[in-house]
Amino acid sequence: MEALLLNAENRSAEVKTISKPIPRWNEILIRVHSIALNPVDSLYVYHPLGSTGRVIGSDFAGTVESLGPDVPATGGLKPGHRVAGFLQGASSVNDRPGAFAEYLVCPYDLVWRVPADLSLEAAAAVSLCGLTAAQALFYRLGMKAPFKWDDLRAQDDACNFSVFIYGASTSVGLYAAQLVRRAAEASGGKVRLVGAASRKHFGMLKAEPYGYDHLVDYRDDNWPEQVRTFxxxxxxxxxxxxxxxxxxIVNTAKTLAVGAGMAVVRSRQGGAWDTPREELPTEPIYGAVWEGLGEDVQYVGMFLPKSKVSRDFATAFYKWLSEDGRLQPNPIRLMPGGLKKVMxxxxxxxxxxxxxxREASRTEEWMKPVSAEKLVYQLERSN
Ligand SMILES: NC(=O)c1ccc[n+]([C@@H]2O[C@H](COP(=O)([O-])OP(=O)(O)OC[C@H]3O[C@@H](n4cnc5c(N)ncnc54)[C@H](OP(=O)(O)O)[C@@H]3O)[C@@H](O)[C@H]2O)c1
Incomplete structure (x- = not known):
């Protein structure tokens, strides 16, 4: 099969032919139809953690090809079922293959069933950033989730409060707003949702399914003060x-009430920001979506031990997506050319x-900067 493999020496990735994977205990073999791109896919090609030959890529959607040994019948998965999920691939030191390949293997309970009226292209855009947002709001900050999971920590009874999302037009932000709304509905509460984005996206973000009450333009110098007025x-x-x-970080922290909580998508340890703790009212909570895969994750200088609770949270989220938890996928930009054009x-x-x-100089229609959308490729298959 064809797969997109890291070339660590060249800080690049190349399509090569490798063996089709074989599903092991509790795994399923998936024939990949579409992949969606995340910033982390390119980050670790340009700054490799893995060695040459690793399959890169995270988000995928496709069909179940076969079941490995011991996949429980109660899971109900059968060959032909349409599923989506994500893998970590070359975004860690740990040698596990990624998703940018014609076939992949994945634990049977770390995929969600794609409903008949959702395209596989759209489904590919959901898993990684949807779970990232759910982890931040429910697992890390402690808002009451709209789905059941075994959480022993205290949660808000009803969602009656204000929430602020900085970067409301990012893929993560688009899922976060929907999840806040769904959590408020499920708890019978009322959330005031405030966001920061480019003015050009205000119309989209005020409409369903995001339903922002107030928006500020992140290019205004005084946007934190504007948020506080709401x-x-x-x-x-x-x-x-x-x-x-x-x-x-420091500007988002200015929007917090006394005793409030703040979650972030990038870490101080990773060098994305360096605001000292004493300049912030609270330590921002960082976590990596990979925790949901239930494996040890090794970066350079950081280690995330495997966590059963985090994996259980991911399977609960996927179960919700499969059953009644419909999230509207990000608007997608279907990119031309299949795997060979991804790099x-x-x-x-x-x-x-x-x-x-980010690249902003190319003139082709499909090369305009990413803005409130997800880049998706269909695989052009060799078989
Ligand atoms: N911790 C984790 O596990 C985890 C998981 C997923 C993602 N992430 C990280 O989360 C970040 C967002 O990822 P993503 O995939 O959601 O991004 P994305 O969708 O690719 O982000 C693009 C959007 O960001 C907006 N934007 C750009 N600069 C901005 C700024 N200074 N202020 C506000 N908005 C800005 C753009 O809006 P305009 O076009 O309107 O300017 C555009 O809509 C990335 O750093 C990613 O690596 C972390």
């Missing part, structure tokens, strides 16, 4: 910084680290 200057109970680069086009658009590093 909370009678008391500040928000929860803030989620979906950019977490440089000054976004030269898609990964360049995703950039090598920060939002400012």
């Amino acid at each position: 909370t009678d200057d008391k500040g928000v109970k929860y803030a989620y910084d979906c950019i977490s680069e440089g000054s976004t 030269g086009d898609g990964l360049r658009l995703m950039g090598s680290g920060t939002m400012e590093d």
